[in-house]
Amino acid sequence: MHLLIIGAAGMVGRKLxxxxxxxxxxxxxxxxRLTLVDVVKPDHPADFSGRVDAxxxxxxxxxxAEKLIASRPDVIFHLAAIVSGEAxxxxxxxxxxxxxxxxxxxDAIRHAHEEDGYKPRVVFTSSIAVVGAPLPFPIPDxxxxxxxTSYGTQKAISELLLADYSRRGFFDGIGxxxxxxxxxxxxxxxxxxxxxxxxxxxxxIGQEAILPVSDDVxxxxxxxxxxxxxxxxxxxxxxxxxxxxxxxxMPGVSATVGEQIEALRRVAGEKAVRLxxxxxxxxxxxxxxxxxxxxxxxxxxxxxxxxEKNFDEIIRVHIEDELGGQI
Amino acid sequence: MHLLIIGAAGMVGRKLxxxxxxxxxxxxxxxxRLTLVDVVKPDHPADFSGRVDAxxxxxxxxxxAEKLIASRPDVIFHLAAIVSGEAxxxxxxxxxxxxxxxxxxxDAIRHAHEEDGYKPRVVFTSSIAVVGAPLPFPIPDxxxxxxxTSYGTQKAISELLLADYSRRGFFDGIGxxxxxxxxxxxxxxxxxxxxxxxxxxxxxIGQEAILPVSDDVxxxxxxxxxxxxxxxxxxxxxxxxxxxxxxxxMPGVSATVGEQIEALRRVAGEKAVRLxxxxxxxxxxxxxxxxxxxxxxxxxxxxxxxxEKNFDEIIRVHIEDELGGQI
Numbered sequence: 001m002h003l004l005i006i007g008a009a010g011m012v013g014r015k016l017x018x019x020x021x022x023x024x025x026x027x028x029x030x031x032x033r034l035t036l037v038d039v040v041k042p043d044h045p046a047d048f049s050g051r052v053d054a055x056x057x058x059x060x061x062x063x064x065a066e067k068l069i070a071s072r073p074d075v076i077f078h079l080a081a082i083v084s085g086e087a088x089x090x091x092x093x094x095x096x097x098x099x100x101x102x103x104x105x106x107d108a109i110r111h112a113h114e115e116d117g118y119k120p121r122v123v124f125t126s127s128i129a130v131v132g133a134p135l136p137f138p139i140p141d142x143x144x145x146x147x148x149t150s151y152g153t154q155k156a157i158s159e160l161l162l163a164d165y166s167r168r169g170f171f172d173g174i175g176x177x178x179x180x181x182x183x184x185x186x187x188x189x190x191x192x193x194x195x196x197x198x199x200x201x202x203x204x205i206g207q208e209a210i211l212p213v214s215d216d217v218x219x220x221x222x223x224x225x226x227x228x229x230x231x232x233x234x235x236x237x238x239x240x241x242x243x244x245x246x247x248x249x250m251p252g253v254s255a256t257v258g259e260q261i262e263a264l265r266r267v268a269g270e271k272a273v274r275l276x277x278x279x280x281x282x283x284x285x286x287x288x289x290x291x292x293x294x295x296x297x298x299x300x301x302x303x304x305x306x307x308e309k310n311f312d313e314i315i316r317v318h319i320e321d322e323l324g325g326q327i
Numbered sequence: 328m329h330l331l332i333i334g335a336a337g338m339v340g341r342k343l344x345x346x347x348x349x350x351x352x353x354x355x356x357x358x359x360r361l362t363l364v365d366v367v368k369p370d371h372p373a374d375f376s377g378r379v380d381a382x383x384x385x386x387x388x389x390x391x392a393e394k395l396i397a398s399r400p401d402v403i404f405h406l407a408a409i410v411s412g413e414a415x416x417x418x419x420x421x422x423x424x425x426x427x428x429x430x431x432x433x434d435a436i437r438h439a440h441e442e443d444g445y446k447p448r449v450v451f452t453s454s455i456a457v458v459g460a461p462l463p464f465p466i467p468d469x470x471x472x473x474x475x476t477s478y479g480t481q482k483a484i485s486e487l488l489l490a491d492y493s494r495r496g497f498f499d500g501i502g503x504x505x506x507x508x509x510x511x512x513x514x515x516x517x518x519x520x521x522x523x524x525x526x527x528x529x530x531x532i533g534q535e536a537i538l539p540v541s542d543d544v545x546x547x548x549x550x551x552x553x554x555x556x557x558x559x560x561x562x563x564x565x566x567x568x569x570x571x572x573x574x575x576x577m578p579g580v581s582a583t584v585g586e587q588i589e590a591l592r593r594v595a596g597e598k599a600v601r602l603x604x605x606x607x608x609x610x611x612x613x614x615x616x617x618x619x620x621x622x623x624x625x626x627x628x629x630x631x632x633x634x635e636k637n638f639d640e641i642i643r644v645h646i647e648d649e650l651g652g653q654i
Contacts, residue, residue: 091437142470145471145487146571147491148571150495160472160474160480160484161480161484163473163480244459244475245473
């Protein structure tokens with residue numbers, strides 16, 4: 001199989017690439033070729049015997065998506081996006097990358113389909129930002145999409161396009177509404193949601209972390225490992241069961257910040273918990289108040305998507321995958 | 328006030344123009360200027376003392392929307408669209424007019440806003456095609472959007488853009504999900520939904536009409552007069568009460584075809600009913616099976632939008648507005 005990963009240099013893209021190489025295949029079929037694409041050239045993976053093309057391509061530039069589709073990859077993972085905060089600050093950039101880029105890609109596939117019947121699987125990463133307050137808890141699968149950010153709007157629009165292009169038979173699309181990925185590896189970043197990871201990741205390596213919200217804030221999480229698991233399953237599952245409603249809220253772990261901290265205490269002890277410094281931030285608290293507390297994810301669970309059962313597991317996954325299994 | 332009507336040559340556009348001239352104003356404010364736009368030049372209205380510009384402009388062509396916004400109209404009615412059937416047959420044309428056209432218009436307003444703080448009211452006609460089967464009856468206001476046509480997809484995307492551009496403060500947008508307009512005046516057309524009007528309009532003038540579906544098909548209707556009423560109310564109402572969920576399912580009349588026919592019998596007698604010829608059409612029956620049977624329209628009703636109470640009224644409105652008050 002030939003797999004194309006757009007957004008391959010990002011955290012999820014890199015982990016997906018690693019996992020595909022480790023597995024050696026997708027479902028029953030061996031992976032022979034990887035095309036890794038991002039706006040910066042992705043690294044060549046070390047231990048893959050097949051062909052790899054690592055390309056710096058911006059699909060939001062007219063004509064670029066066609067080049068990627070010319071080689072007719074069997075599966076396309078479309079992970080590329082401007083994140084929430086940046087899409088809110090730079091209106092034009094957000095719409096260009098998150099909407100136009102997606103549409104150029106989908107149209108390039110459509111034109112290839114019209115040319116020779118090409119019909120790949122397209123796995124698109126959407127987001128829980130497609131819903132907006134007021135929100136019930138848990139949020140049912142058929143809750144209406146009322147995004148309150150430009151990022152969420154762009155993802156909701158892309159979901160609609162994915163469904164329509166799939167319905168017309170141009171490709172087999174499936175949209176994955178990723179929970180907030182926690183614990184994000186690496187350095188603390190400036191994303192407003194960063195503290196959910198920071199308050200666990202930093203104490204696990206003996207560093208202080210700042211908690212800008214109160215302990216009763218409830219949110220919806222998944223580990224990087226599960227996020228990659230969703231994508232793999234979406235790429236290999238039977239799509240007949242999905243029907244016309246092509247985007248799925250993924251299973252995840254709903255937890256309050258207080259419950260996150262209790263899990264940290266159980267896994268890493270009081271010493272770790274003491275490294276969390278409470279420093280309330282009104283702006284972040286206001287933003288977070290509108291975020292999703294958790295989803296039912298009934299359809300996705302029935303369709304075989306899996307996540308951790310609780311935050312202890314999420315922390316253990318981080319220790320296994322990022323800290324060599326010990327703290 | 329200066330009002331811009333895009334799609335002014337269509338049935339609803341013409342009736343809206345007439346009504347605005349008859350009323351002489353919008354809410355408390357007099358209408359001094361009308362800019363009437365369509366892909367074919369709209370007719371100059373006869374009895375309007377203010378300034379009228381009638382223009383043939385296609386907003387789906389780059390740079391055209393800017394020309395319309397240059398004069399900074401106070402209210403913009405965006406009614407222009409490729410209809411459902413055509414958008415399904417011509418994929419590119421549907422997306423160009425119904426999506427790109429809308430986005431060019433919204434961006435032209437945004438750029439004007441960034442230039443000088445311009446912030447008009449934007450009234451956008453959406454459609455009940457934003458929902459798709461399986462559908463409950465009645466459909467609640469917060470039912471999720473799962474369009475099953477490219478037209479419905481384009482309208483749902485435009486609703487998302489309307490909400491985001493309004494949230495960012497570029498304009499004051501409101502989206503109106505029009506029920507199927509019945510009785511459409513004029514000749515029978517080829518729209519799959521045309522028979523809902525045909526089976527009433529033609530018998531009322533002594534002509535035969537073909538009914539391609541069974542009597543128990545239930546659908547959601549409003550008169551042309553009420554459709555115009557929604558637009559007028561949307562243009563003049565206080566938008567604070569609408570909040571972030573900017574598109575509203577309008578009130579209407581839910582009726583089966585059998586109930587439509589009974590109303591015809593009450594209003595125009597057995598002679599009219601006998602002009603309906605049953606000629607089942609599998610393709611139309613299949614399409615209609617996925618259409619909306621009716622909406623709760625609770626929010627819109629609370630916000631002051633009004634429709635007929637039953638089909639007898641809808642037929643009487645047609646007789647008053649199109650047949651000089653008698654049959």
